[in-house]
Structures are given as C-alpha cells and as structure tokens.
Amino acid sequence: MRALSIRHKLLWITLASTATALVLVAAAILTYEFFASRHAVREDVSALAQIIGDQSTAALTFDDKGTAEENLQAFSRQGHITAAAIYKGNELFARYPDGLTNTAVLPARPGWAGARFEGNALVLFQPIKLEKETIGTVYLRSDLGGVRARLWQDAWILGLFSAAALAAAWLLASRLQRVISRPISHLAQTAAIVSAGQNYSIRARKESADELGRLIDGFNEMLGKIQERDAALQRAKEELERRVEERTRDLRQQFDRISLLNRITYAVAARQDLDSIFRIVLEELEERLPLDYGSAYAFDAPADAFRLLRRGAKGGALAEALHIPETVPVEQSIFRPCLQGAMVYEPDVSRLETPMAKKVAEAGLLSSLGAPLMVEGEMFGLLALLRRGRDAFTAPERDFIRGLSAHVAMAVHQAQLYQGLQKAYNNLRQTQHVIMRQERLKALGQMASGIAHDINNTLSPIVGFAELIERGEPGLSPEARRHLRRIKTAGEDIAQIVSRLREFYRPRDRHELHAPVNLNQIAAQVVELTRPRWRDIPQSRGVMVEMRLDLDTQLPELAGSETEVREALTNLILNAVDALPDGGEITLRTRELNSDLPEAKRGLLGHALLEVADTGVGMDAETRKHCLEPFFSTKGARGTGLGLAMVYGVMERHGGRIDIASEPGRGTRVQLIFPVRAVAPSSGAAPGADEKIGPLRLLCIDDEPLLRELLMDMLASDGHRVELTGGGQAGLDAFRAARRRGEPFHAVLTDLGMPYLDGHAVAKILKRESPETPVIMLTGWGDFLKQDGALPGHIDGILSKPPHIREIRDMLRRLVLNG
Amino acid sequence: MNPAFKRTIAARAGAPGRRRPRRTKRIWPLALVLAAGLGTLPSRAGGPTEYQVKAAFLYNFGKFVDWPSNAFAATNAPLVIGVFGENPFGDNLQSIVRGKNIGNHRVAVRRLRSLSELKRCQILFVSASEKQRLPDILRAVRGAGVLTVSDMDHFTEAGGMISLFMENREIRFQINNEAARAAGLKISSKLLILAERSHPAN
Secondary structure: OOOOOHHHHHHHHHHHHHHHHHHHHHHHHHHHHHHHHHHHHHHHHHHHHHHHHHHOHHHHHOOOHHHHHHHHHHHHHOOOEEEEEEEEOOEEEEEEOOOOOOOOOOOOOOOOOEEEEEOOEEEEEEEEEEOOEEEEEEEEEEOOHHHHHHHHHHHHHHHHHHHHHHHHHHHHHHHHHHHHHHHHHHHHHHHHHHHHHOOOOOOOOOOOOOHHHHHHHHHHHHHHHHHHHHHHHHHHHHHHHHHHHHHHHHHHHHHHHHHHHHHHHHHHHOOOOHHHHHHHHHHHHHHHOOOOEEEEEEEEOOOOEEEEEEEOHHHHHHHHHHOOOOEEEHHHOOOHHHHHOOOEEEOOHHHOOOHHHHHHHHOOOOEEEEEEEEEOOEEEEEEEEEEOOOOOOOHHHHHHHHHHHHHHHHHHHHHHHHHHHHHHHHHHHHHHHHHHHHHHHHHHHHHHHHHHHHHHHHHHHHHHHHHHHHHHOOOOOHHHHHHHHHHHHHHHHHHHHHHHHHOOOOOOOHHHHHEEEOHHHHHHHHHHHOHHHHHHHHHHOOOOEEEEEEOOOOOOOEEEOHHHHHHHHHHHHHHHHHOOOOOEEEEEEEEEEOOOOOOHHHOEEEEEEEEEEEOOOOOOHHHHHHOOOOOOOOOHHHOOOOHHHHHHHHHHHOOOEEEEEEEOOOEEEEEEEEEEEOOOOOOOOOOOOOOOOOOOEEEEEOOOHHHHHHHHHHHHHOOOEEEEEOOHHHHHHHHHHHHHHOOOOOEEEEEOOOOOOOHHHHHHHHHHHOOOOOEEEEEOOOOOOOOOOOOOOOOOEEEEOOOOHHHHHHHHHHHHHOO | OOHHHHHHHHHHHOHHHHHOOOOOOOOOHHHHHHHOOHHHOOOOOOOOOHHHHHHHHHHHHHHHEEOOHHHOOOOOOOEEEEEEOOOOOOOHHHHHHOOOEEOOEEEEEEEEOOHHHHHHOOEEEEOHHHHHHHHHHHHHHOOOOOEEEEOOOOOOOOOOOEEEEEEOOEEEEEEOHHHHHHOOOEEOHHHHHHHHOOOOOO
8 A cells, every 4th residue: 555656545545535435424324214214114103003093992992803803904005014903901902913822923911102122123002092091002013124125225225326426436536636646746756767867957847836836846946956955065075085185195195204204213223323324314215205316414513514424326326427525515505504403495496506506406406405413402414305396395295304304313313322332332341351351360370470489499499509500610521511501491491481470460571571572583593492393293293394484584673572572482383383283384474564554653663573374273263262361272181271372461561463363274374463663772781791799798588498508609609708597587687786796788688488577578677777788589479569560669679589690690780889 | 800700791792703704793891891981880790781881882972973063052061961761771871971071071961851851962862762752852853963872773764873782792883874964963984984884683
C-alpha cells in the first residue's frame, strides 16, 4: 500500500471512502428497515388483533365459537400469522389454525397484554373490550417472515446499488484523481530527474493555481535556490580545493624542509669535526633545498674578514669558475650585517656595486642569502647561500635557513667543545702515561739502586786492588799486567751495568750529557763489541747474519753520553740479532737530517739519525705498542724487558726520539733521532789530571773493611796519610782527636750507608764543627742527591763506588787545593 | 369456574353439539352468563336457566344497537329494558343489569303494564303471553325507537325485531333488520352476522 503511486492511493481512498459510506448507509437503512418493519409488523399485528377482536365481540358476547373461529380463519390469507386464538376469560375460545394444540405456539391461557418478540416470532395478546369491559383476549403469533423477506429484498437492492455506486465512483475517481495525481507524479518525476542527474536547471510544469500549483512554484523556486547554492557550493569547493592544494604544497614543502632540517641535524650531530659538519650542511642544502651555491665562512676578527671554511660541491665548482676569493674583507661583503646577528637577504644582487656582487650577478646568482652562525650572542661565521634568479628564496625558506643556521651554529659550537674536550682528554691521558711510566721507572730505580749499592760495594775492592796492583807493582810481567787490566775492565763493566740500572729513573749528571759523541765511531765500536753475538754464535748454529754499515761520514758530533748511546745501540743490535733466528741482514745507518724547522735559534743545528734495521720477524701492533715499556719482553726467560726501555730513557735524556716501524714478517726498523746542538769540542783530559797531590791528612770512614782497606791502599799509594775508621762515631772521634792534636784532616771521605750514624749525619756534624773541611761522600747509589742534581750543603763532593784513583785525585785536587 | 356447575350446564345443554358443523351456533349458557357479568351470581345448584340466559341476551343486545338520539329523554337518561306481559325472568333480569351501564346510560328494568307505556323503554321484551296482542304492541311502539324482542314463535315475521329461540338446546336469535331500521335503530353488523347464521327450525 505505501509503495503504491499517488494515483492508486487516491483511487483506493476514494473507493474505500465510498464503500465505507455505502456500507454505513446500507447498514443504517437495513437497521432502520429492520426496526421499522418490526414496528410495522407489530402495528400490523396489533391492528389485526384489534380488528379480529372487534369482529369477535359479538361472538364472544353471545358465545358463538363458530363465528369466532370463522373470523380467525381470515388469517389464512395472512401467511405470516402462524397462530391465533381468542380467549374468553382464561378459557381458550377459538383457535387458528384449526386443531392446533401446541401450547408453545398457542398458549392455553392468555398472557400479559401487549406485543413482544419471542425469538423469531412476534407474539401479541390484546384484550377485547366491549362497552369498556374486557370480554376476552386475542392472541396472535407472527413468524416475521415478512420482515425477513423485506430485509433481504432491501439488502439486495442496496447491494446492487452500492455496487453500481462503487463502479461509478471508480470510474469518476480514476478520471478525477488525475487532477491531483498528475501534477504530483510530474513533480515526483521532476524531482527524480533532478536527483538522478544533479541537474538543478530543470523546472516542473505548473498546471493549476491551487495548492499543487503553489507546491510546484515552491519546488521550482527551491530548485532555483539549490541551483544557485549548488553553483556557489561548486565555486566554494573549487576554491577550497585550490586552497587545500596550495596548503598541501606548502605543507609538503614545509615537511621537506623539516625532513631536511632533521637530516642535517642528525648528520651534524653525529659529526664532531667542523669540516665535515659544514660539508654535510652545504651538500644537503645544495642537493635538497636546493641551492646553486652554498658556502660557509668564518669571521676572522683580527683580519676583519670572512674566511672561507667550506663550499658545497656546486658552490666549489662555481667559485672556481668565478674565481671567488677565499677571504672577503667585511667591508666589501654584503653580509656585513651578519656580524650583528641579522640575516641578510639580497633578492637582486645585480643592483649592487661591489666586485664580488658583480661576479655572482654575472653568473646569474641573483638571490643571495647570508645566515649568521651565532654562539652565545657572538657571530663566529655565516652561511652564504645563492640561487639563480631574482628573489628566489621564499619567506618560509628564509625562515627555515634562519632556523637551520641556529642548529648548525649549535652543532659547530658543540663540535668545538668536543674537540677541546678531546684535546684535554688526550693531554690528560698522555700525562697519565708519562706519570705512570715515571712511577714504574722510579720503582725500578729504587730496586735497582739497592742492588747497585751492594754490587758496587763488593766490586770496589776488586777494581781498586787491581788498579793498585797495576800501579804499585812495576815488576809485574806483561802477562800479569794484561790480566790485571782485564780484571779491572770487567769490574768497570760490571759497575757500568749496575749504573745503567740507575739511569731508568734519574737523569745523569748534566755534564755527562754534554760530552761530544761521534755516532759513527760508536757504531763501529758496537759492531765490533757485539760481533760474537751477531756472527760467532749464529754461525755456530749455521745461521748467517750479515751486518751492513751505511755511515754518513759528514755526520756532526752531538752532545751526549757516549756510554749511553753505545749501550742503546748495543741493545738495538742485540734485539735485531734476536729477531733473526734464521739469519738475515742487519743494517746500521747514520744520517744527518737537515730539518727546515726554524729552531736554529734554540741552538739546534739539525738532527742526527742512527738507524738499526733488520729483516727479521717484526712485531705486531700490540707488541709495537708496548715494546718501550720496562719489563715488557717477547724473549721469555732470556729477556729482562729493560733493553728498549733503556733505549727510550737514553733518547729522552738526549732530547731525541725513537721511531719504530715494524710489521710481522717484514722486519723492524728502529730510528734514533738525536738533536744536534752546538757543543764544545772535546777538551781532552783536565790540566794536571792524574797528577799526584799531597801529601794530605785524610780521614776515611767506612763500615766495609775491604773498602776501607782499598781506600787506604789507594790514598797511601799517593803518599797521603790516611786514618781509617769503621763507623760514623769512630770517624767523628778520630776527626776531633786530630783537631785537638793540631793536625786536622785536609778532607774526610765517608761512606753513605752505615749503621747508626750514616754518611749524611757524619757530614752534617763535621760541617758544623769544621765548615772548611771538605767532605767527600762515597756511595753505591746516587739517590741521596736532590732532585735538581745539586749537592746538599754539607757535602762537597761525591764519588760513586767503585772509586777510581783518578776520580779521587781529581776530587781531592778540586776540593783541597782549590777550596 | 366451578367444574361441577359447568358439567351441569353441559349436560343440560348437550355436549355433542360442539361437534356440529360450523354453521350451527353454539351458545354456552354459562359463558354467556359470565360474559354478562353474572359471575358474581350466588352459586346455586344447576346451571343458568333459560331465562337467565335470555335475560343476559336482552341486556347484551343493548350493546350492539344504536338508538337514535331522540330515543332518550336526556343524554344520561337510563336505558330501560321493559318487560311486557308475564315476567319469565323473575329477578334474573334485574340482577343482571344492576349497576350496569351501556354507553352513558344506566341500565334499568321496568315492568310495563299498558300499551301506552311501551314507548317509555328502549328494549321491549314481549312476553309470549301477549302473543294475541302482538299487532297492537308493535303498532304502539312503531317509530318510537324501541328494540322489540320476544321468544314467541314467528315474532319477526309478525314485525318484531329480534326473536329468541332454542336450537340444539342453545338459545339463538333472529333479527328483522328492516323493522329495526324502520324504527330508526342501527343494529351492529356483528349481531346481524350472528343472527344470520341461525335459522329457526319452524
């Protein structure tokens, strides 16, 4: 029903209304008919009863039943009267039809007067009156057949007419509904067309001036408005799309810039050196912003100029083509305002007059942007970015570059901080290394000095007595003398070895380092000295080690310690031999290195090179790293780990350096590079050296009897009067006794390490009592010296054990005769 | 009402009469008496007598006859039933009409002694004793609007209006309507119908 068209609905409505009306009317008519006919029947029956009653009065009065029944026979013509009777008093007087005895239809006695419907029948009792007296009662029963027949008839008639009326209504309605349905259908069709085609220019056709007409007018008007609005909407939509597109483009650019910023920031943050920071920044900008020319300048405050730090790839090429200088005076730069922290944007360089501007303008780079790089309010550089074309940098791009420059500046600042920090850290680490090495050497030295003391003490008599024999026994056979000399030399060598231990932790006396040293001479000596090790021993194993000498004959002498240099070279050669278990070649080379360094003013004439190269097994990186450290050895039980460490110490003391190049399987090359300084030519022996002085009165204090004896013999052989004491207190007693005797000693020699009163204590007491008496201290170790190498005030001279006659003579001459 | 009484009547009147053809009249004396209001009569042994029934007939005729307006001295003058000659009714007639009205008229019974009095009633019963004087009597009431009734033979042929007779032990009557009309009386058709159905045996 809802989906039916208006046309059908109208039709149905009309038909339904009509049918309803008809049914109602029919019902009303039938109802009326029903009641009316019943009423009529009742009236009829009532009238009949009246008539019959009236007619029967005489029959009743004169008791004539026959007449009464004849009267009742009249009902045979009234089909609907099914029963009738006349009662006289309560007695049945006459009946119809004749012989009827059914009391349900024909009561034996009269009932209440009046008509009533009993089921489908009308029953009437009516009194018969005569002269105001009731003389009897008439009873009538009607089966209402007439009523039903009439109602059926009416119903038929009504039904037929209703059907006719409906048909007529259908005909009429189906024609008349068009008046309403056609405009509406038309309107609906129009709306459907409009809706389907979104075509708002269509209009509905108006046919009447009634409500439908107004509806169509309204619809058309609405369409017009929609058309207008649609057009407006379309325009708005297009406008919106355009703006969205614009905005999207802006956003995309912005996004690109932010990504770029992100990339640059990340890239820059990962780098710590300025050059690579600027390289990344400029390359990214040139590539992705993009730029035609990107460069970074530093502000050189003293020169008042912008100095080039870096150019991008494009910028570099262009700068080369245009010959753009690397330093631009601030005065000539268009980026001068950058100094105040302002960003400079010149949309058209061609209007500027500076030579620089002209150059870039010729290249078409008309848009120029300078972004200052600021750290804590100070401008330290700028980014100079150029593009072809006028006004080629948009405002967002300028903002971006301003932001970027802040990031770059920050990154640069960070990098600078980082580099500073790195440098400080490296310094700290080196210092730490040095200190650690010194500590290690100090510990070694302390240990070594203890050993040295004992060895020297033991050695002194050997060397001393050998010397005494050599000097004091002219009648010795040459053979014996040679043996003596060998004993002495070996003893001195031991002393040298022991003294080397000391060298790890303290600089040798200054004067020791200022002797002229001839590297060539030393090289030759060491080659000879070590011959057994590099030739004889390997040869015995059938291994050939070849020694090549490549000596620079023009090599200048240098100031230093010949002994130390010799030791160093010996160590290197022995290392080289060890590195050649299967034979090979050792090359010894000296060279003068003529440096260009302008250090001549500091007395440096140049450098001398002493090189030992072998073709041996070489060192790996780890070994190479640790090879200079004390006690580091690859030789197992054979090595002390002191060789290269000693070499290092020697070179340190000589102000030189070691350069080690080595590769496993490719050999090792060690270069010792000595500074060459002006040095006094070797003056030979001091005047009067080795001459006897005296005789002197001397006091010797030593707890070692052998040493006392040695000193006694040495000094006595020179003619001195020597008094020996075995301890500090005994020495002091002897000294005071001699003074009291009026024969004070010319000098006192005392051992340092003694029980109870040691050498220092004795020396201090002596100096207090007799300041003019020189005190010479004998020691097996030199650590009593102050760090600066100066002697303590209470000691005038120091002699290391084992003492040599010559040293004693020199010392005595210097202290007693000159003092 | 009283079955015993009823049976008595039936026995006298003859029950077989009921099954006669329709054309024959059946008059139930008791019913007649009752219809005439005699139900209040004292109960006596035996049914109504012939003259009791005839007395009721007399009275009831009055209900079916219209008298001309001049028949009464006044509009509320009594309707007088006169009895001329010997009175066969005894007190019956008197008791029947006592307190009765027909129309606006009270019903009264009067014995009439002379011919000249005859006009002073509305219903005149001529006793069979007066058969000899009948022509005089009829002459005396001619045009006076008096309904003449008698149970003598040949009364209507002689010019009387209603004659009573016995038929099958029932009392029937015959009406001479021309005489009645000549006297200005209008006899109800219903009464005429009843009368037409009865024919004297003679």
